[in-house]
Amino acid sequence: MPRSTYTEALLGPELFKKVKETRILVVGAGGIGCELLKNLVLVGFANIEIIDLDTIDLSNLNRQFLFRKPDISKPKALVAAATARHFNPSSGIDIHARHGNVKDSVNDLEWIKGFGLVMNALDNMDARRHVNRLCQAANVPLIESGTAGYLGQVTPMIKDETECFDCVPKPAPKSFPVCTIRSTPSEPIHCIVWGKTYLFGKLFGEDDEDMDTEELDKAKASGENAEEIENLKKEATAFREVRKNLGEEDGPQRVFHKVFNEDINRLLAMEDMWKKEGRIKPVPLEHEGIMNGTFATPPSRQAPSTSAPNGTAQTNGSSAQKKQSLKDQRELTLKENLELFIDSCKRLSARSIAYPDTPLSFDKDDDDTLDFVLATANLRATAYGIANKTRFQVKEMAGNIIPAIATTNAIIAGLIVMQSLNILRRLPLPSAPAESSAGPAIRNVFLRTDAIKPLGYSMPAKADKKCSVCRDIYVPIKVDLEKCTLRAFVDEVVKGWLSKAEFEGKDEDEDIEWTIFEGGRLLADPDFDDNHERTLDDLDVKRGKMLTVRDEDGKYRPVHFSICEGDAQATSPYSLPSEPPCVPLAPPAPASREPSEEPIILDSMPPPTNNVSENTPISSTTAVGTKRSAPDDGDVKGATEEEQVVKKRKVVVLDEEDDFEIL
Numbered sequence: 001m002p003r004s005t006y007t008e009a010l011l012g013p014e015l016f017k018k019v020k021e022t023r024i025l026v027v028g029a030g031g032i033g034c035e036l037l038k039n040l041v042l043v044g045f046a047n048i049e050i051i052d053l054d055t056i057d058l059s060n061l062n063r064q065f066l067f068r069k070p071d072i073s074k075p076k077a078l079v080a081a082a083t084a085r086h087f088n089p090s091s092g093i094d095i096h097a098r099h100g101n102v103k104d105s106v107n108d109l110e111w112i113k114g115f116g117l118v119m120n121a122l123d124n125m126d127a128r129r130h131v132n133r134l135c136q137a138a139n140v141p142l143i144e145s146g147t148a149g150y151l152g153q154v155t156p157m158i159k160d161e162t163e164c165f166d167c168v169p170k171p172a173p174k175s176f177p178v179c180t181i182r183s184t185p186s187e188p189i190h191c192i193v194w195g196k197t198y199l200f201g202k203l204f205g206e207d208d209e210d211m212d213t214e215e216l217d218k219a220k221a222s223g224e225n226a227e228e229i230e231n232l233k234k235e236a237t238a239f240r241e242v243r244k245n246l247g248e249e250d251g252p253q254r255v256f257h258k259v260f261n262e263d264i265n266r267l268l269a270m271e272d273m274w275k276k277e278g279r280i281k282p283v284p285l286e287h288e289g290i291m292n293g294t295f296a297t298p299p300s301r302q303a304p305s306t307s308a309p310n311g312t313a314q315t316n317g318s319s320a321q322k323k324q325s326l327k328d329q330r331e332l333t334l335k336e337n338l339e340l341f342i343d344s345c346k347r348l349s350a351r352s353i354a355y356p357d358t359p360l361s362f363d364k365d366d367d368d369t370l371d372f373v374l375a376t377a378n379l380r381a382t383a384y385g386i387a388n389k390t391r392f393q394v395k396e397m398a399g400n401i402i403p404a405i406a407t408t409n410a411i412i413a414g415l416i417v418m419q420s421l422n423i424l425r426r427l428p429l430p431s432a433p434a435e436s437s438a439g440p441a442i443r444n445v446f447l448r449t450d451a452i453k454p455l456g457y458s459m460p461a462k463a464d465k466k467c468s469v470c471r472d473i474y475v476p477i478k479v480d481l482e483k484c485t486l487r488a489f490v491d492e493v494v495k496g497w498l499s500k501a502e503f504e505g506k507d508e509d510e511d512i513e514w515t516i517f518e519g520g521r522l523l524a525d526p527d528f529d530d531n532h533e534r535t536l537d538d539l540d541v542k543r544g545k546m547l548t549v550r551d552e553d554g555k556y557r558p559v560h561f562s563i564c565e566g567d568a569q570a571t572s573p574y575s576l577p578s579e580p581p582c583v584p585l586a587p588p589a590p591a592s593r594e595p596s597e598e599p600i601i602l603d604s605m606p607p608p609t610n611n612v613s614e615n616t617p618i619s620s621t622t623a624v625g626t627k628r629s630a631p632d633d634g635d636v637k638g639a640t641e642e643e644q645v646v647k648k649r650k651v652v653v654l655d656e657e658d659d660f661e662i663l
């Protein structure tokens with residue numbers, strides 16, 4: 001008897017047929033993803049694609065049960081698929097596993113349109129937002145999910161029916177003023193952020209000399225404090241110098257001297273800085289004194305830690321006590337931190353020298369990078385009289401670790417499948433397209449710490465009319481990027497094809513003027529045609545990106561042309577859908593564009609879980625990387641005025657995992 005007999009009886013032949021035929025995309029093969037893939041296979045889903053960018057780590061094995069020790073370092077998606085396939089050998093399932101980033105340009109609108117249902121099992125906002133936008137653009141239902149400790153939630157998102165991921169504002173990222181991080185830290189987290197996002201980047205990250213200089217010159221030209229700018233330039237040059245020599249025997253020691261002695265002395269010379277009440281002057285650290293035990297550890301501004309000693313004066317602290325605690329949960333002495341700093345610098349610089357074209361980035365599971373941040377943060381904390389942290393604590397804080405509980409993941413994965421069945425009931429069969437029928441209500445389901453009623457639900461809210469993600473219009477365009485010029489796009493696609501669209505409330509004699517953007521870049525407007533003869537490829541408009549067309553008056557919804565792979569057989573450099581879209585009116589402009597302080601949480605929802613609504617870039621203009629200008633911008637103009645305001649207000653640095661923002 002085939003394993004699916006009972007499931008078929010339970011679901012009924014029609015729904016079971018949909019289960020077998022619908023193409024499912026699972027994004028993420030981590031804690032939730034592994035549980036989900038197993039469930040899907042056992043239920044009888046037979047046409048699954050799973051994508052994950054990561055490889056298996058030892059720390060995944062406690063809950064990502066599709067992986068075993070010998071799988072460490074192998075791609076998660078591939079191993080998950082290979083293991084899960086065996087769970088239901090009789091169903092003839094096809095699992096297509098891909099080791100890659102869902103944000104890669106090959107994963108464009110045409111790709112996502114190939115799925116009947118998408119399930120997110122992700123751990124970061126950036127990727128969640130990306131998939132949400134793709135699903136909204138392609139009109140493919142998405143089930144979003146997340147867990148944090150004992151809490152979890154499952155949220156189905158269907159275009160024109162429910163709110164989308166971006167309809168609900170998310171809490172702003174934890175943010176710190178740049179001065180707190182760079183000059184006046186007062187908490188261990190300030191020192192950790194400094195080590196992880198600032199010093200690490202300066203020494204081992206991408207060397208951004210041109211950008212630095214260009215940015216500082218621009219700041220100076222726009223009237224910012226010239227002396228401060230010159231100081232920052234000098235600092236950048238000095239870093240470049242120490243970075244160049246990092247591979248030499250005394251390179252790490254020179255870095256130590258620069259950042260923990262010279263730079264602190266420079267700050268101490270700015271006397272006004274230390275007049276502010278409550279500010280404690282740092283003490284410059286001395287390599288030799290720390291190593292030979294003569295350096296007097298600055299007093300801690302916090303109550304002394306009882307768990308472990310700090311500073312050379314205490315280096316002989318109870319060895320019995322040290323042995324008792326786990327290695328990673330013991331505080332290092334000042335000398336140990338210094339030795340670890342020198343050693344981790346050597347390890348990292350050896351990697352940089354071996355692979356000069358690959359800038360390093362912090363990863364909590366990469367011992368070299370964690371050791372560096374641990375030692376750096378503790379040395380800085382000592383200089384500023386701030387409590388030190390153990391390796392375990394630094395890993396948790398720097399890695400933004402949210403406790404993961406296997407049982408929560410398993411329950412949430414089960415609930416995803418339940419909601420997927422609710423969605424499938426309403427969808428037409430892939431093999432026999434028909435009108436979708438109204439099926440059972442889909443629900444936002446959540447798991448909470450209520451012993452009597454651990455599961456709760458709410459009906460999904462309607463889409464926010466102002467949401468720029470799910471309310472805008474999307475059009476796939478297949479383009480030969482090397483042949484299609486911006487002029488062809490403007491004249492033929494926008495002024496030709498799009499102008500035939502039905503615009504809500506358009507007067508007969510109304511003449512619409514257009515502006516064209518890619519991301520935050522203005523490519524053309526009625527008074528700006530310098531880019532017209534350039535090809536889209538030359539303008540760095542690539543597959544997976546979007547050309548956004550707005551009317552000058554902001555009367556209508558923007559139309560996003562989603563760049564898809566060109567048709568090799570086509571004679572024209574681009575091809576478009578047969579019918580232009582209907583373009584509705586834009587909602588009235590909001591009185592203020594300030595993001596709301598408080599996140600809006602749906603009635604009866606649990607508090608936002610870190611994993612679900614963790615630190616959020618305010619808009620796409622504030623995403624990682626927007627501080628860089630596009631390569632070879634040529635005549636391309638910078639971000640719009642409005643976007644520049646947002647940038648100025650919010651972001652200087654947004655770290656890769658979106659967890660700390662430095663204002």
Ligand SMILES: Nc1ncnc2c1ncn2[C@@H]1O[C@H](COP(=O)(O)OP(=O)(O)OP(=O)(O)O)[C@@H](O)[C@H]1O
Binds near residue numbers: 059101102
């Ligand atoms: N842009 C992306 N494209 C593809 N996969 C992604 C992307 N971003 C995150 N992921 C994957 O989503 C999964 C999320 O799983 P999970 O939350 O369990 O995180 P983890 O990295 O496995 O565990 P931990 O963070 O606790 O070490 C990870 O396997 C991660 O690689």
Ligand SMILES: [Zn+2]
Binds near residue numbers: 168463468469471
């Ligand atoms: Zn929305």
